[in-house]
Amino acid sequence: MSNISAAQFFAWIERYAAHIAEQKDYLTQLDAAIGDADHGANMHRGFQAVLAKKDDLQNSDIGALFKGVAMTLISTVGGASGALYGTFFLQASTMAGTKTELTPGDFASVLEKGLAGIVLRGKAAIGDKTMVDALQPAIKAYKRSIDSGESLEQALSKAVSAAEEGLKSTVPLVARKGRASYLGERSAGHPDPGATSTVLLFRSAAESLT
């Protein structure tokens, strides 16, 4: 099975920045319903700042690339999502280290490490109506697929479907984390903004890592 190069990981980040730019207003609308109407703007600001570092980042090893993304998000986003996605990429970077390519199995470990960082920091569990509701099932589906010998393409496509299912599952939920939790029962009936941006993260991966 083919490995994933640092250049492909950079393409993933670029692709994600493009999806975020395209969906910025939609993500902000979702956050207007149950939060403070800044998720799209937050993510867009962060990923535009990442793109501004393109010259450095596209020649980095995978650990340095993810670390650059992490530090940029943490220092430019401000909101909960900057700290959380920042932690995801920071933990991912420690797992990737100085490698310039990862096997699909290595990538599963990198994703799991990133998720563990988000959970440690944000303390959200499945069902709390956060990005974890999309991220955790997506990573699980990816790993299960790779472990059973399926192709990277199949594994990423299953990850996207699982993330989409996870996003759908957030709609009826009452939020238990972040600003949305202040709404109590009124947070039900809306998709979670962070779970929505997580679906885009996996869609971008499926479009750029194979």
Ligand SMILES: Nc1ncnc2c1ncn2[C@@H]1O[C@H](COP(=O)(O)OP(=O)(O)OP(=O)(O)O)[C@@H](O)[C@H]1O
């Ligand atoms: N403790 C948490 N763990 C995991 N994800 C979280 C947590 N708190 C918030 N989120 C995610 O962050 C998203 C909101 O991100 P946003 O960019 O709007 O930052 P924010 O306005 O500072 O967030 P919030 O108001 O939720 O604290 C939520 O939709 C949710 O998915």
Ligand SMILES: [Mg+2]
């Ligand atoms: Mg917000």
